[in-house]
Amino acid sequence: MAQATTLTVYDGVKAGKQKFDATVAAADGVVKNDVLDDLPYASDSIDRGDYTITKNDGGTLYSTTYGTLSGQVLGISPAGTGPGLGAFGSGITFTFKDKVNAFGFEVGDWATCCFLPTNLYISFDGGAPILVGSALDPSEGQFPSQDGNGSIVYEIFVAAFDDTGSFGTVSFWGDGFGEYLVAGGQVKYALLDEGSLPPPSAVPLPAAGLLLMGGIAAAAGLRLRRR
DSSP: OOOOOOEEEEHHHHHHHHHOOOOOOOOOOOOOOEEESSSOOHHHHHOOOOOOOOTTSOEEEEEEEEEEEEOEEEEEEOOOOGGGGGGGGGSSSEEEEEEEEEEEEEEESSSOOSSEEEEEEEEEESSSSSEEESSGGGHHHOOTTTTTTOEEEEEEEEEETTTOOOOEEEEEOOOOOOOOOEEEEEEEEOOOOOOOOOOOOGGGGOHHHHHHHHHHHHHHHHHHHOO
């Protein structure tokens, strides 16, 4: 069995969903999809069949829509006592009937202000928070709209994978205090075999990382020529 791995996705909605599906397929898993619709405007708990959604602080969930996100979303604007776990109460938890270890969904209106920085976290079964997004300026929250019209929007797909085991709950929250934050749209989840994900070093670098490595190599070559 390969060494257990934790992976994340942070990208535009269309590209992020494609990455999620490809990662699950490469691990011989099966993706389940749920586009959030017919949500009550206000509720203490939302039952989606395979899972229920509750507010981390036990409060009321409020549904709305946002931009071109695939379905309805829930308002979870950051609040609390401080960064990281201090903002946990403002987030949401998905409680599954059957366990999962791959989970992703859509996020809207994040990274528009309040950079300390502003972060997004996912936690499986109340374990250590997995950082799935961090921004220091608005450009880091902007991606092409999934409707293909070329517009740049504050719409993101985030996901986390943890094949160290299988989990019954997944929690999500943000700590950019002052941000307006919504989550939901299309929810994706799967159960992968333990150790089935590639190690992080084997995951292809995004284009920016490849460019950075190319720049480092070019600089090294220049120094050698100067010598």
